Amino acid sequence: SKEAVETNKDIEQLLLSIQKAFDVLVEKRTDFEAKDVKEALQGSVKTQTTLLSFVDEHISELSTHEGIDMSKSSVWTYRKIRKNLAEFIGEKYRLTDLAFGQLTEPFISDFHHYLLDEKGFSSGTITIYVSLFKKMCRIAFERGLCKNLLFAHYRVGTPKVTTPKSLSMSDFIKIRDVELPEDKPRLSVSRDLFLFACYAGTAFIDTVSITKANVKVLEDGDKWLIYNRKKTGTLARVKLLPEALELMAKYEDGARDTLFPLLSTNRVRIDLITICKLAETSKTYSYHSGRHSFASLITLEAGVPMETICKMLGHKDVKMTQRYARVTQKKLFEDMDKFIAATEKDFILAL
Known part of the structure; x- marks a missing residue:
């Protein structure tokens, strides 16, 4: 399988790295132990x-x-x-x-x-x-600190556009509905934090930092999440969907000011790998994919204008939002149907 091939490549690369670390120590012509090889492999400052x-x-x-x-x-x-x-x-x-x-x-x-x-x-x-x-x-x-002139041929330009990071609707449903082991309750917490990103467009640091004070009831009578992004300080404003409100209610705790319990980003990242395997998704997703999914799957596909999504995500520039929110095939078909319906009476076919 493709995964097996990639795993074998990783193992081969690791073995080569171990051999390289071993050779470096041999060249020093001093006694060393297995732990010294490990330190050399990990780039210890000693070696x-x-x-x-x-x-x-x-x-x-x-x-x-x-x-x-x-x-x-x-x-x-x-x-x-x-x-x-x-x-x-x-x-x-x-x-x-x-x-x-x-x-x-x-x-x-x-x-x-x-x-x-x-x-x-x-x-x-x-x-x-x-x-x-x-x-x-x-x-x-x-200065002789590295053997090779690294990255000499790398051209500093705009890298090619990467594959959109948004979940497909199929994978979103799989992650949302998959049964998680009851003896590993933290998996459920990590999934809920990820789903909140899908429903509210929050980055991880914002999800675990926002407090009850960031939830406001505005003139329309609905609850809004209003906060300054930790990364940029930019104001983000998003009306909370029923699903997001349900998650907030699930973790409401009078002894804690934040909306959700604090987990480390590495812990959630590892949990998401496990969750994606259990859900049998088409690929493994990172937490940030939830933010991309809010932009594409939840809002843009529902007809929300790009400029509005920009404000919801707290972006300074709509160009950044365009990298997050990608037009899905479903959205493309719907927009073309609307276009054809609106213009078919105006077109006269001439032979």
């Missing part, structure tokens, strides 16, 4: 220079030039790159750092997509971040 430790050193060097031949804003930009690199490594590799020896060519492309799809940065910001990251890798190579 290899790590990416983020070098970035920290580089920023420290630049800071000494601040106000002389380096502006304060430039140093700040490097710090932002460092922050996003750390978050990317944590989310993708579940590590706090990576050794230069662990970096492969796909790393920079994956980082590029992360900045675009997960962080929502503009193409201009991404170009600056990726270019400066390449520059730091070149400096590390020139």
Whole structure:
């Protein structure tokens, strides 16, 4: 099967990495134990220079030039790159750092997509971040901290459009309705947090941070979720669907101010992998897919204008919303039917 082939590739890559770590230690001509191989494999600072430790050193060097031949804003930009690199490594590799020896060519492309799809940065910001990251890798190579000149051939442009991250209606129903093991109650909590993202368009950090004070009853008499996004500070406003209100009521707790219990993003990510397997979905989804599904499956397909979805998601730019909300085939067919019905009387076929 395809999954078996991919698993075998991962195993082969892991074995190669272990062999590489072993060879590095052999070259040092000193005694070592199995734990030393493990540390070398994980990019321990004892055996290899790590990416983020070098970035920290580089920023420290630049800071000494601040106000002389380096502006304060430039140093700040490097710090932002460092922050996003750390978050990317944590989310993708579940590590706090990576050794230069662990970096492969796909790393920079994956980082590029992360900045675009997960962080929502503009193409201009991404170009600056990726270019400066390449520059730091070149400096590390020139100083002998890594054996290869990494990412030298990577062109800093807009990456090709990735597959939409929204759930299909079939997969959404499977995740919503799948029976979860009663002896693992946390799976149900993780699923409910994910479903809330589908119903309200919230990012994970916002889902576990919003409080009862963020729920307002407006002039229309309905309950609205009004909050400032943690990532950007932008105001987001969305009318709460009955399904979202049911989830909120399910977890209402007078001893807790937040709407939902706090789980870590890594814990929910792992739980979603399990849930998708149990539900037999067509692919594994991340928590952020719930936010994409709100944009495409829940709102756009129901006829909500893109500009309105932009406000609901708390986006600063409708262009970002367009990357979230993709026109489904069902929506395309419905819109074409409406178009034909509205214009068929005006067309005169002439032979």
